[in-house]
Amino acid sequence: MPCLNEAETLAVCIRKARGFLERAGVEGEIVVADNGSSDGSQEIALANGARLVRVETKGYGAALAGGIAAAQGRFVIMGDADDSYDFENLGPFLAKLREGNKLVMGNRFKGGIKDGAMPPLHRYLGNPVLSFVGRLFFGSHIGDFHCGLRGFDRQAILDLNLRTTGMEFASEMVVKATQAKLPIAEVPTTLSPDGRSRRPHLRSFRDGWRHLRFLLLFSPRWLFLYPGLALLLVGIVLGGVLLGGPVHITRTIEIDIHTFLMAAMFIIVGLQAISFALIGRRFASRYGFIPKSNFDGVLEALTLERILLAAVLLIGLGVGTLIWGVSVWASRDFGPLDANSSMRYMILAMTALVSGLQLGMSGFMSSMINIPLYERRVTELPPPDDPMSRRRDLPKKKP
Incomplete structure (x- = not known):
């Protein structure tokens, strides 16, 4: 009681x-x-x-x-x-x-x-x-x-x-x-x-x-993973639909650049939530907060090098999109551009760059959990007045 x-x-x-x-x-x-x-x-x-x-x-x-x-x-x-x-x-x-x-x-x-x-x-x-x-x-x-x-x-x-x-x-x-x-x-x-x-x-x-x-x-899946997957999926689908231009839902309802910007936000937040889910699961499993499962094998396969490779690809996509946008601007003698179309590719470039940078930092954060810890073990010695504590190999005190 x-x-x-x-x-x-x-x-x-x-x-x-x-x-x-x-x-x-x-x-x-x-x-x-x-x-x-x-x-x-x-x-x-x-x-x-x-x-x-x-x-x-x-x-x-x-x-x-x-x-x-x-x-x-x-x-x-x-x-x-x-x-x-x-x-x-x-x-x-x-x-x-x-x-x-x-x-x-x-x-x-x-x-x-x-x-x-x-x-x-x-x-x-x-x-x-x-x-x-x-x-x-x-x-x-x-x-x-x-x-x-x-x-x-x-x-x-x-x-x-x-x-x-x-x-x-x-x-x-x-x-x-x-x-x-x-x-x-x-x-x-x-x-x-x-x-x-x-x-x-x-x-x-x-x-x-x-x-x-x-x-x-205690459940990174429900706190981070499932919401993150949902946001990422909605962002990718919505962004893919709007990448080519505005879409008419009805005669009076049209979704365009503002919805495309929201889709980019969904992708960034969703990817970050998934990263938190993986980091949280790895930390909780490694230090005994939750029992290990078959999913831990998948996490172990996500090495820092593989995560960084995906991050570099995303950053490369973002940089490439920016270079392409500048080349289009140059082809028009750096004159006025259509704000709707140019912003669309700028949003795509920024989304890829931010996602790549976040993924890279999450990879380093996750890899910190795998750093082996050195636990110093100290053997307790018997009390000084215990006859068993006397050792012949210890130097004698000087008078």
């Missing part, structure tokens, strides 16, 4: 959890991961027979991570200490864990949400939308991404190397477990109004944004 000033409800949560352990005949412990309470929660935990773990790093995720690391059981069931979750009916969680599932999520929407237990904004917008985004981005089947009551195999979750310290810890657990292809199950659970008189620690917009931000940053 993560705990930060839960004096009003902590004791009853501990009693309910202990009652379940006794009725189910389960050998277990109740761990209270205290995050710096100042209302006597620590004394209440000890007085009610719980094991107290003090977690110095602030944050919901930090408290949970500290409690999970300190837990001694094979299975862990986590839940908030505000008396909103049903600690007396944890049998379905334990049964699914014993079946071999590594993560068992509670689903409050299937189990029942009592009146006043969840604000309407969370119930009908926040949780459904964020859960949908999680399912869409990561292919998860979980219906309630943010249920705080869940059980898991302790070692399997430790192996995921969860890193977030705030409320998004809940999303990170589901996302990484899904990406690692761990067996995941879901069981109905009820949610009751919490028993505290103070406001909850959760802040709707701040913590909702942190969850959404995490889901986006």
